[in-house]
Amino acid sequence: MGPKQCLVCNQAASKYKCPSCLLPYCSLTCFKKHKEIPCSMPVASEQNQKSTANPESRVERPLNVDEPGEVVKRSQHEATASSSDIRDALKDEDLQKLICAIDSSLDPESELDKAMEVEVFRTFTNKILSTISS
Template sequence: MLDTETPCAKPEPTEEKPIFPESPVERPLNVDEPSQVLQKEQLESIASSSEIRDALQDESLQKLILGIDSSSNPEIELDKAMEVEAFRTFTDKILASISP
């Protein structure tokens, strides 16, 4: 039996929140050695790696990276993340991607 008393209503679209905040923590970029800065080719190698892109689908890894990026002291957060096996595996994939 159909309910003819209730009009059809267009469902309101739900807005998905982005995983990453829109305004990251502002901090200066300090590099002790120019050799620590990745070259364009190295960044392209990382971006084109299907292994790295697949790893980035992991929500727990996304949260670790977000925690490092949004921290006022990212070096401490990076040290904590290195204790997590999935993050170490991820960083190994990045290093393999940029090393000849």
Template sequence: MGPKICQVCNESQSKYKCPTCLVPYCSLPCFKKHKEIPCVKPATASSERNLTSFPVLQFERPLYVDEPSEVLQQLQLESIASSSEIRDALKDGELQKLIYNIACSPDAEDELDKAREVEAFCKFTDKILSTTNPQP
């Protein structure tokens, strides 16, 4: 294997790894940028078997947004990332499979429609919505 590239700027050779999630980075500015979103310690195979059953997805396809106002803001993303309720829900192997199928499908909208018929997926999306749009 050759030298690792910084996973923050994707330009320079990494010299360091995040002490929490082990993501390689090249400099203090990249480390600070990486830490803008809370990260978590990688799961081990023995303690988090379900989370390691699917490969990490790297998306190369462009993402298009019809309504820019519907894009989550930084604080909303941080709320999702720091929610123990959401992280616990993601340990469910069936939920992982539904999300994986949506992410990998050439017809993601069809897979999303199928997932909406599953109670666990509906509960999961409700948790995300309540986390990102708390009621006063």
């Protein structure tokens, strides 16, 4: 099965998917054209809706950034992804469960506050902060 086609220009192979509605697109130009009309996540089937009780399911939410300086730069993201310290920490099942609980929560800030009370999560966040600030 070959690559999917961009559903905006219908000419190129899609390399990306819209984070809101999962529409395949090929470039920033097509993404901007697509975003001229508001879109949203496709309606889930009844079976998919049942799976939202699963702690590993993901809650889609808009990305709101009050301070652009707080956004992680690509180089910081790459440093985090390549850190053996962080990768080793992510092998901890308790840490994985905390991260999944935050990601699947309807109130992620509250879940994050709870997770910060747990030693393994505080240690993990300190490793990330140390990596992105160096």
